[in-house]
Amino acid sequence: MPIVIEKLTYKYQSGSVNEFTALKDIDLTIQDGEFLGVIGHTGSGKSTLIQQLNGLMQPTSGKVTVDGFDMNDKKQRMKGRALVGMVFQYPDHQLFDETVYKDISFGPRNMKLPEDEIDRRVREAMRLVGLDEDEFAEKSPFELSGGEKRRTALAGIIAMYPKYLVLDEPMAGLDPAGRRAVSDMINGFRKKLGCSVVMVSHSMDDIARCADKVIVLRGGEIFKYGAPSEVFCHAEELNEMGLEPPFAARLAAELRKKGFALPQSIYTNEALAEALKPYGKGWRNV
Numbered sequence: 416m417p418i419v420i421e422k423l424t425y426k427y428q429s430g431s432v433n434e435f436t437a438l439k440d441i442d443l444t445i446q447d448g449e450f451l452g453v454i455g456h457t458g459s460g461k462s463t464l465i466q467q468l469n470g471l472m473q474p475t476s477g478k479v480t481v482d483g484f485d486m487n488d489k490k491q492r493m494k495g496r497a498l499v500g501m502v503f504q505y506p507d508h509q510l511f512d513e514t515v516y517k518d519i520s521f522g523p524r525n526m527k528l529p530e531d532e533i534d535r536r537v538r539e540a541m542r543l544v545g546l547d548e549d550e551f552a553e554k555s556p557f558e559l560s561g562g563e564k565r566r567t568a569l570a571g572i573i574a575m576y577p578k579y580l581v582l583d584e585p586m587a588g589l590d591p592a593g594r595r596a597v598s599d600m601i602n603g604f605r606k607k608l609g610c611s612v613v614m615v616s617h618s619m620d621d622i623a624r625c626a627d628k629v630i631v632l633r634g635g636e637i638f639k640y641g642a643p644s645e646v647f648c649h650a651e652e653l654n655e656m657g658l659e660p661p662f663a664a665r666l667a668a669e670l671r672k673k674g675f676a677l678p679q680s681i682y683t684n685e686a687l688a689e690a691l692k693p694y695g696k697g698w699r700n701v
């Protein structure tokens with residue numbers, strides 16, 4: 416069953432003089448197995464939105480249902496929350512145990528799984544995130560680099576086999592190779608378990624690589640929602656908002672201005688290369 420968000424409004428310090436409406440009237444469904452990319456300016460409400468998905472925050476009004484569990488109801492919230500694995504923007508907040516192995520095994524142990532299953536999952540999660548067991552299992556999480564901490568936090572979540580994996584800017588601060596590694600990892604995990612993924616990112620290129628659906632937030636409201644081709648074809652509007660559409664979408668827009676007949680739906684490098692094929696020989700004459 417999906418995650419269904421209905422008429423969700425969230426106000427910080429609701430009822431006080433400092434009341435601030437961070438989300439307004441959001442309707443959104445995240446289907447089973449779907450990859451949803453969440454985009455928007457700093458302060459547009461991305462983190463507030465995803466924290467409603469595991470009941471960390473409850474709506475001021477409206478409703479969130481996870482797999483049929485009403486997250487406004489205390490008992491049902493516990494059940495819904497167990498299905499949602501959340502990786503926060505700052506992995507330091509998530510790591511606390513003495514060793515990487517113990518840290519990753521914390522979640523599965525809490526689930527009261529048998530010891531051999533915990534061990535199997537920890538090893539598998541380390542392999543999936545590319546942390547070598549011999550090198551890292553006994554290390555303290557605090558000796559790790561930023562990228563390694565992020566992988567450890569991610570491994571701790573995926574070892575619980577969440578039905579919904581929610582990631583808040585998992586690529587922030589990583590170099591291009593690191594970004595690609597994290598996105599390959601997420602895709603690998605998704606293929607293995609068939610879970611849904613909700614990923615917040617500043618980079619539309621990262622989102623373009625893997626999303627089935629994209630939501631763009633602006634000032635706590637939905638500005639755009641749809642398949643990547645439906646959202647990224649509004650390259651100019653996104654640009655005006657100060658958001659940078661994927662490289663291929665921007666280049667395709669420039670080429671159209673020069674007379675190239677390229678479809679609006681282009682947003683990946685592969686699709687752009689394919690669409691330019693007919694121009695092959697003699698492109699200088701176009």
Ligand SMILES: Nc1ncnc2c1ncn2[C@@H]1O[C@H](COP(=O)(O)OP(=O)(O)O)[C@@H](O)[C@H]1O
Pocket residue numbers: 427428435437455456457458459460461462463464
């Ligand atoms: N604890 C808080 N109290 C008051 N306002 C907050 C709090 N946390 C976030 N906000 C405000 O809510 C808005 C949305 O924040 P957030 O969801 O963190 O945005 P994003 O993740 O898109 O950067 C911002 O304007 C932010 O200043």
Ligand SMILES: [Mg+2]
Pocket residue numbers: 461462463583
């Ligand atoms: Mg945020």
